[in-house]
Amino acid sequence: MTTPRPSAPAPAGTSAGPSGPGGTPVTAGWRGVAAEQLDDVPGRVGLLLRARSRALLRQLLRPYRRQLWLAVVLVLAQNVTSLAGPLLVGVGIDRAVPALVRHDAVPLLLVVAAMAVSALLDGVLRQQFLVRVGTIGQDVLLELRRRMFAHFQRLSLAFHETYTSGRVISRLTSDLDSLHELLEAGLDGLITALLSVVTIGAILLWLDLPLAAVTLLSLPPLLWLSRWFRRESTSAYRWTREAVALVIVQLVETLGGLRAVQAFRREQRNDELFAELNTNYRRANERAWRLIALFVPAVKLLGNLTTAVVLVYGAYRVMDGAIPLGVLAAFLLYLRRFFEPLQDLSMFYNSYQSATAALEKLSGVLQEVPAVPEPVTATPLREPCGAVQLSNVSFCYRDGTVVLPGLDLTVPAGQTLALVGATGAGKSTVARLLARFYDPQHGSVRIDGVDLRELSDADLRRAVVVVTQENFLFAGTIADNIGFGRPDAPRAAIERAARAIGADEFIRALPDGYDTDVRRRGARLSAGQRQLVAFARAFLADPAVLILDEATSSLDVPSERLVQRALRTVLASRTAVIIAHRLSTVEIADRVLVLEDGRRYCSAGPGGSRSCTRHGGTHSDRPVRRPAGSLAGVPRRHPTPEPLQVNAVRVVLIGTVAWFLAFGVLVALLLVRGPAAEAGHRSWLWTSLAGWTLGLLGIFMAARARHRG
């Protein structure tokens, strides 16, 4: 993704965003057609995505490996202490009470003391475990948050233009939230559940083999169920993530342009559009929830079924004298505790799925390669003098429209160049290339003979500063906003910069002067005042090359004159490119250049500006639009081919191996208990046969899965 790749127009319906089973938007097409849909996940890449997100998770957890093991040990110990309670009650009833009858209170006191200690220990261990796991979770989140934010900052404008800020917010808030949920509740649940399943499974095996075998029979359907659930819910959760992003995008945009929304009575229609997105989000959630609504009771049913079978079969075995009654009772009690955690496990699975879908999105962003990367080894630029050179630069935006077909432009150090031309001619585009917001497709932009692509970001920004046409103020004080140009500048320097361009007066008239909060996007100020602050900011930055893109368009004439006076002195010693429409602004330039259709049209020295502009302006302001259809259809991400369904295969293989292992244990146990087991060997034969059958079944399933891949 290093170069903007044009592609064919998508039909209006598919680009309307909300998509998912049955989700045809009523007002398809209102969003319009854009060059690329960033968030589409082609189905085939799904597995790759999962692998990628899992890799990210592993990478994030790696530094905490040791702490995680410690946490596991803690929770193991805690489980033992919590299991101790019932056991001690048994001891108490069997030993302590009879002792008490003999007027010996010591055993009772000992048992009670042991219970109290184990209770306290249980509490302490649990607290420790939760704090540890919680801390790890929070640290991981912090790290991921920082990484995401930093990466978003590194990604180019071209990326952000299509990604929209709403999506950025959604990635950094709601996606991270679902990860938070997993770390908060999931891990705890997973470990505890797995632990009980394993311990209780072992106990069951130890109690009675044939009964245990019957219990284990429920595992293959369980595996199948969870495979089904995973396959279905993956797409459901993916849908959720995208749906919530669309909701946020709409919300952020509405709030950002509320003046227009209200002035144009847009509320009604916005309500409808939002209802559609909101419903889409609800439906996405609904689908995920319905899957759980099927999955959880199914697991439950399986458990109940097994219990009933064990009850009947167990009763027969008792009647046959194969096992004592107590074993059956215990078996049934433990069976309950065997299946209950399995449901917890399914809840964990749920939050895991949701988190994986989020991780997919997050890892997708992290994988996005910045289109305007910093060089690995940068050419240093110590004392820039500011000679700017564009040689044979051609450039087009993502949609494939050629804006600059091949521009040559040289600005010697210290010169002030005025760039004029019809609107849409490409002036701002030149400014953006000079500031390296984008890289040209052909040709090069150099400062002091060094290609911008070879400069480190710090060097480049020290050398070139652009005041963009759309000036942006951050919420915060005026001083903060001006200081953004040079964060280490003292207050005096900030005020000096403001004074130099004539902004000092109005700032002082504000209620808190330089400490006035300008609010969101500078809403507290008038347009001209905002522009002055943005100007002061650039002034303070004091770069070798200053690019002003219509930096005075909203000022009144006297303010503009003040700014110009300041510019005359300031620009005397540096290179400047001034983009403007008003001749008054252009007059301070050493040279005027007319840009027409992305080509320099004519250029003149001082004084020649007026005639030149008039000449250039007679032409149409329409740029050449060439949708490059021939390059269409290049997919954005190129997945390295990987066997499909690889995970399913793995699941089945692991299942099979687990089966053989389980039966290995069975056999071993049987051998150990050997003659002690009454009426054992026939059922042993039976169960091992069942095991082999199931193992073969597993292999068959694996083969089929691979075959389908």
Added chain:
Amino acid sequence: MNSADSSPAGLAPAHRALSLWRLRPFVQPYLGHLTLMTTAALLATLAGAVLPLVTRQVIDGPIRHHDRGAVIPLGLLALGFGLVEAVLVFLRRWTMSASALRLESDLRQALYRHLQRMPISFHDHWQSGQVVARTISDLSQIRRFIGFGLIFMVVNSATFVIVGTMLIITDPPLGLLVLACSAPLAWIMYRFETGYRSRSRRVQEKQGDLATLVEESSGGMRTIKAFGRRDLVQDRFHDQATRLRDLELGKVRLLAMIWAIVESQPQLLLAAIMLAGSYPVVHGTITLGTLVAFVALFLLLVWPIESMGWLLATAQEASTATDRVFEVLDAEPAIVDRPHPMPLVRSTGLLRFHNVGFTYPGAARPVLHGINLTIEPGETLALVGSTGAGKTSLAMLVPRLYDVTSGRITLDRHDIRDIRLTDLRRQVGMAFEEPTLFSASVRENLTFGLAGATDDQVAEALEVAQAGFVHELPWGLATRVGEQGLTLSGGQRQRLALARAVLGRPPLVVLDDPLSALDVHTEARVERALRAVLAGTTGLVVAHRASTVLLADRVALLVDGTIAAVGSHHDLLAGDPVYRNLLSAEAELGAAS
């Protein structure tokens, strides 16, 4: 950039305990669902409890009497109850997926609706990140509570009461002892509630702040890149994110503490039962079997008690979330219709300012005062004034984006506050100084206020604004404009916004510096076309340049928040030194061209 903890002043969370209760109107439509879910949950719990009874039956009946035939029916019974339990669980979850999610989306819709109708001044004070956090994460917390927490609170309480009663019946002294020992737990939970509440509130606030920071740094990406301040912004984010983590850790610690107590408390109670129960056994007041049964019953209580910690946490979070959501919903939309608003189909365009004064909410000094102006139908008035004089503020009063704070504005001799708001705004076509476009198709942006506009109307508006460039865009009118219109050039954006304002020829157009981003020649062409439009409608045009001023029949000069002079451009230029100073440089140019 915002770093302060930002909850708008004056919106302190009042009525705390009641906050969840306030969800009532939203829960109302789903009461049936909720009842069904709760019943299903209760019945499922009961069905689950049947199994041990069947087991006892099997042991006491067939096994004891070696009656092989009787096993199967009992097994089928167990199976039946197991099936019933599963079906009930399915029923509960399926219903939940219908109702809780719907409730959430209803709330979200209501919130969005409300936000859209709040005045601009409200949004000036609200960080958008906070709003996003409220609409997304707070709502999902509420949903989680209604869907799970609430139901299990009911079910677990019921279990607690039932089992508690059984305990007391089994052995009154012991039962009372157990229940009495649960009292400290209640007290601990209460303490926990207060601590957790403030913590979760702070976490939620901080999440909102973080979202704000993200939104801002994403919107201001160009500026950040232009100055190479990535590190600065990242540091800020890191700082805030770290603070969020610290707050979350506080929550984690508190929760861990609570879990520890909740976990060990039943075990301690068990020890107490052991101690207190053994003596009666020895003295023969109760049998050993009773003690065993008692312990078994008590073990049934453990889960309801244990889960209470988690449930309370969700309840806490939900009630903070509700507080935050209602903080927004409670704010009254200040600019609304009066009780009996006057309908207005098409105004003649007579606009009058009567002694109008305006002060921004929270500001000490008025921006505008004593404004008296009349714009006759069909007339165009230019509004001229220095930077920050109050031109934009004045323009925004006309469609009631803000309301005057003194005096009144009349349209066709009716106070605009008496006219139905949508009707009033339909009369006014407005172009803001910042184009304010949306990431939608060009057509959608154009027909923003007039969804049913015909192709002819669109073509006409495009012609007036000289915005023919849209046909050259890759997909013409269907091309998507980037967020805030940023994939267009400055002049293209402005012309699109202008076309939007004049679409459908509203009787009143308010144009705030509409040509500032246009080059001289495009400007001349737009002016020519615009003049034709303005000839038939009333116009208020904010202008910085003489060329724009020439669009108007008369000019009003705004100085220090009030009208200093009104007259024709040439008269003012000749007679008013302030005016001359403001426009002279341009005047020369205007004369030249």
